[in-house]
Amino acid sequence: MIPNTNSSYVRVPTPVEFSFEESLVFLNRSLQENLHRIQNDRIIKLLDHQGELILIGVTHAEQHLRVEFLNGKPSEAGQRTAADYVWEWFDLKTDLAPFYEMAAGDPVLQPIVKRxxxxxxxxxxxxxxxxxxxxxxxxxxxTFAYTLKKRFVEAYGKSIVYENEIYWTFPSCDEIAALAVSDLTPMQYSARKAEYIIGIATEMAKGNLVKENFINGKDAQTVEKELVAIRGIGPWSANYVMMKCLGFTSAFPIADVGLHNALKYQLEMEKKPSIAEIESYAENWKGWEAYATFYLWRSLYE
DNA sequence: TGCCAGGAAGCCG
DNA sequence: CGGCTTCATGGC
Structure with a gap:
């Protein structure tokens, strides 16, 4: 055993309304997930900071997440990147108090939010x-989506081995921009999806599509419109990306079948609710549709 | 085995 | 803008 003389870490403060256990449940939902691994309440993940591969181990302690650097101490910028990544990954910036206040009086959300x-x-x-x-x-x-992602990551991502386990990064847009559709179809991507993904990678690699463009105070409607203008991104994907990447708590992938199923079970309905019915339930969720959706998804895997 | 799956583009009126 | 058709392929 070689002692890790480079042991170091940073702390990321956590708000009061934060459950590490719930985070673990979510991150554990697929056995095919290959972008992180969970061992003994520690989440291990590989980050790529401008070519610098940083393996982090995230654990929970009093009022903070401890982000340990497992493969040596990164550069100063790399450490900041890792801390910022964790901050965004767990959505620690959002003040959930207003959401909980709303949910406490909402017949659909109340039991799920409590649980x-x-x-x-x-x-x-x-x-x-x-x-x-x-x-x-x-x-x-x-299940099939995870199968595709696994093949994609293991074909084009970067990796390192740590304690006999392999850790992967998601492929970069530069890597994917150089591909042809015929590179992805053998792994069972449809030709259409391969076109979409390579097309987006190409725009990103050229600098025409950057995250900063969407998070500079633009209103949700504008951002959704800009996203839907991208080939392969429809209303569902636009709202999904706004919810999971761009920090819009009002994003609402209303066409999502998982959301429909969650509502059906939660409300003990005979069949899935119509869009109009969902809009009716969601009137009370204004500004928090993304969180309502995420909690409803959570209710699907008790 | 047939319906379903964390939809979107393209076409038509 | 609203509705209809096509695409695509595995899971269960």
């Missing part, structure tokens, strides 16, 4: 990953 208090939207800080994953998951079941 999973402290759950926060687990996000994708990387815009390319958020978009590529949204497209991958369109109109196919989640």
């Amino acid at each position: 999973h208090f402290g759950l926060r939207v687990l996000g994708f800080p990387d815009l390319f990953e958020a978009m590529a994953w949204a497209i991958t998951g369109q109109q196919i079941n989640l």
Whole structure:
């Protein structure tokens, strides 16, 4: 055993309304997930900071997350990147008090919110990953979506080995921009989805599509419109990306079948609710539709 | 085995 | 803008 002489870490403060256990449940939902690993209440994940591969181990302690650097101490900028990543990943910036106040009086959300208090939207800080994953998951079941992602990551991501386990980064847009559709179809991506993903990677690699463009105080309606103008991004994907990457708590992927199923079970309905019915329930959620959706998703895997 | 899956583009009126 | 058709492929 080689002692880790480079042991170091940073702390990321956590709000009162935060449950690490709920985060673990969410991050554990697929056995095929290969972008992080959970061992003994520690989440291990590989980050790529401008080519510098940083393996972090995230654990929970009093009022903070401890972000440990497992493969040596990163540069100063790398440490900041890691802390910022965790901050976004667990959505620690959002003040949930108003959401809980609303949910306490909401017949649909009240029981779920009580059961999973402290759950926060687990996000994708990387815009390319958020978009590529949204497209991958369109109109196919989640199990198959994870299969596709696994193949994609293991074909084009970067990796390191740590304690006999391999850790992957999500492929960069530059890497994917150089591909042809025929590179992705053998791994069972449809040609259409391959076009979408490569197209988005190409725009990002050229600098025409950047996250900062969407988070500079633009209103949700404008951002949604700009996203939907991108080929492969429809209303569902736009709202999914806004919810999981761009920090819009009002984003609402209303066409989501998981949301429909959650409402059906939660309300003990014979069949899935119509869009009009969902809009009716959601009138009370204004400004917090993303959180309402995320908690409803959570209710699907008790 | 047939319906379903964390939809979107394209076309038509 | 609203509705209809096509695409695509595995899961259960």
